Amino acid sequence: MKEVPDIIVCEGCDAICRRVPLQPREVSRCQRCGTELDRHAGDQSARILPLTVASLILFAIANLFPIVEIQLQGLSSRTTLVGAVVVLANEGMSVVALLVLATTLLFPLLQLCILFYLLVPLAHARRPAGFSTLVNVLQMLRPWGMVEVFLLGVLVALVKLGSMATVIPGAALWAFIGLTVLLTAVLSFNPRAFWELAFEPRPEDARA
Numbered sequence: 001m002k003e004v005p006d007i008i009v010c011e012g013c014d015a016i017c018r019r020v021p022l023q024p025r026e027v028s029r030c031q032r033c034g035t036e037l038d039r040h041a042g043d044q045s046a047r048i049l050p051l052t053v054a055s056l057i058l059f060a061i062a063n064l065f066p067i068v069e070i071q072l073q074g075l076s077s078r079t080t081l082v083g084a085v086v087v088l089a090n091e092g093m094s095v096v097a098l099l100v101l102a103t104t105l106l107f108p109l110l111q112l113c114i115l116f117y118l119l120v121p122l123a124h125a126r127r128p129a130g131f132s133t134l135v136n137v138l139q140m141l142r143p144w145g146m147v148e149v150f151l152l153g154v155l156v157a158l159v160k161l162g163s164m165a166t167v168i169p170g171a172a173l174w175a176f177i178g179l180t181v182l183l184t185a186v187l188s189f190n191p192r193a194f195w196e197l198a199f200e201p202r203p204e205d206a207r208a
């Protein structure tokens with residue numbers, strides 16, 4: 001295996017700096033402009049897989065159970081996220097339906113599945129096939145998951161509906177709230193740490 005020089009390029013001024021081993025909670029800064037170069041990952045890499053699994057479970061609950069039940073004059077109606085998307089599409093709002101489907105369901109699910117696919121082999125010190133492509137895809141998808149925007153919209157709608165009808169929050173609403181918190185933690189994972197996890201020296205590399 002070719003020796004890779006352990007250097008970091010400063011994002012602030014393009015200076016090339018030597019990477020120094022960091023202690024927990026330590027941060028290294030560019031000597032020229034003070035931009036943060038690197039920070040100790042802490043136990044982030046140990047936490048990220050359990051958080052991803054928990055997110056996947058909450059994701060399933062959030063999509064399989066009703067978000068709310070609305071009762072009005074003896075009639076009651078409940079809907080899941082997919083149900084709401086289907087209603088939007090049937091009402092002629094296909095673009096909105098597609099946006100909700102992509103930003104609330106498809107992209108977050110894809111992100112979580114890629115994370116899971118990457119992290120399980122990495123936990124056993126194996127680099128999964130398509131590693132670099134998938135880390136890049138993960139970065140590309142990052143701005144497109146908008147579960148928190150959806151949640152905010154649902155909460156505003158519930159408060160407004162509350163004066164007209166009886167609104168009973170469903171299991172999926174609580175799951176969405178949990179998912180928003182977990183996704184924030186999971187997706188704040190520094191992508192550089194993937195490369196460190198995947199390319200840290202291992203005994204088989206030393207033999208090659």
Ligand SMILES: [Zn+2]
Pocket residue numbers: 010011012013014015030031032033034035
């Ligand atoms: Zn700098």
